[in-house]
Amino acid sequence: MKNSDLANTLAIFKREFLSYFNSPVLYVIVVIYLLASMGFTFFFGRFLDSDNASLTQTFFFWHPWIYIVLAPAVGMRLWSEEHRLGTFELLMTMPLSPWQAIVGKFVAAALVWAIGLALTFSIVITVSWLGNPDPGPMITGYVASYMYALGCLAVTSAASAYTRSQVVCFIVSVALCILLTLIGYPGIVDSVVRTLPGSLEGLVRFVSYLSFMDHFYEMTKGIFVIRDVLYFVSVIVVALIITHLGLRSKRA
């Protein structure tokens, strides 16, 4: 039983993963991603001027904003496309559990981002060559960045379960990712706290604690925080459960 579960998940994963490479969208997105992450770093982040070549402040700073747009662009086809083509019906009448399909597809999209992130390694090499960076923040920065991407992807997976339109899925996912980012944006949180009565500060702080940004910052500071990784893992689990509910509602 266990073995066939894994085999099913792998079969779904393989098809999904290969399908990304059949689509020009992936290549466009990866190029935009590389240009954006490099561009932001060099031009807006004054990467070369900063006296210590710390990746944390410059390179990773812009990643959330890149993911907010690009992760939904990669993930919008996850379930929307199955609904549109009608292959969802075919898949759900095959001897596999919906969870195997949900996980297989999500892991395929996650691996695509891992490759994208790996391609940014040239910047790490530049930093190593220019300065003498501390590897700690670099590693946690990469973990934080990847977790952010996965969080956005999981949100997109959930949205795609409910609609057959990739455009609707994209717009809804971007909006949700922006929301989950902004409620924890330090400047915004502080000004909200200042305008609201003090008694509500606890609530605002709590909501901001739920945001992606809060946990992202903690991690990029260079302290490897299991708690923050666990936060993103729970976001992913919740989003996949919502995906499952969405798929089930289509079969009700």
Added chain:
Amino acid sequence: MIQVQNLRKEFGAKVAVDNVSFTVEKGEVLGFLGPNGAGKSTSMRMVTGYFRPTSGSIKIGGVDMLENPELAKKSIGYLPENAPLYSDMTVASFLGFCAEVRGITGAAKSKAIDRVLDLCFLHRVRNQSVDTLSKGYRHRTCFAQSIIHDPDILILDEPTDGLDPNQKHEVRQLIKNMGRNKAIIFSTHILEEVDAACSRAMIIDRGKVVADGTPESLRKLVPGCASLDEVFRSLTRSDLEK
């Protein structure tokens, strides 16, 4: 092989399938006849485990579809309406994927693919992208998918829809031949198909079974009606009259 009892499906206030019961044994080909919107597809979607029935029971080879769907689905091959396919795959890679999900791998997988390519006359388009196939080929590719694991039970939703007369004839022939050692349900609104391929037929109208029997007995069902066509029209009402 297929035992369906008191199947009912509601979509909100609308009753799409109402108290449908039937059994299909090995060697039988059951035709679902009915006008558009009668509930043929909805019934098949419940039998294949895609829709959850509002009430009723479905047993597939003795296995309860609602209690043990993954096991029950193993013995079913299904051709959904409109023959959905992954548009970014080739015919062979699509069939390979379907084989893998059904636990057929390695050499057995290549053999299974070759077998269904033969049966469905698909060798010529083996490595063609599904996207560029004509409608008849798309249909046959999805049909091939449904028999890749040589299932005991075949459920085909309008398998001849959109095919030209030659292809229709081939598919009917295929169904008839496979019907000898499988339990098959297929839906259609083309009456000649009942004579051509079915050992039994059920006429469904607005979710209810209004007639069930051999094509011969159905023909004699309504006094004064000589052909199946007339029987069909006297028992069912078209969409327009609802």
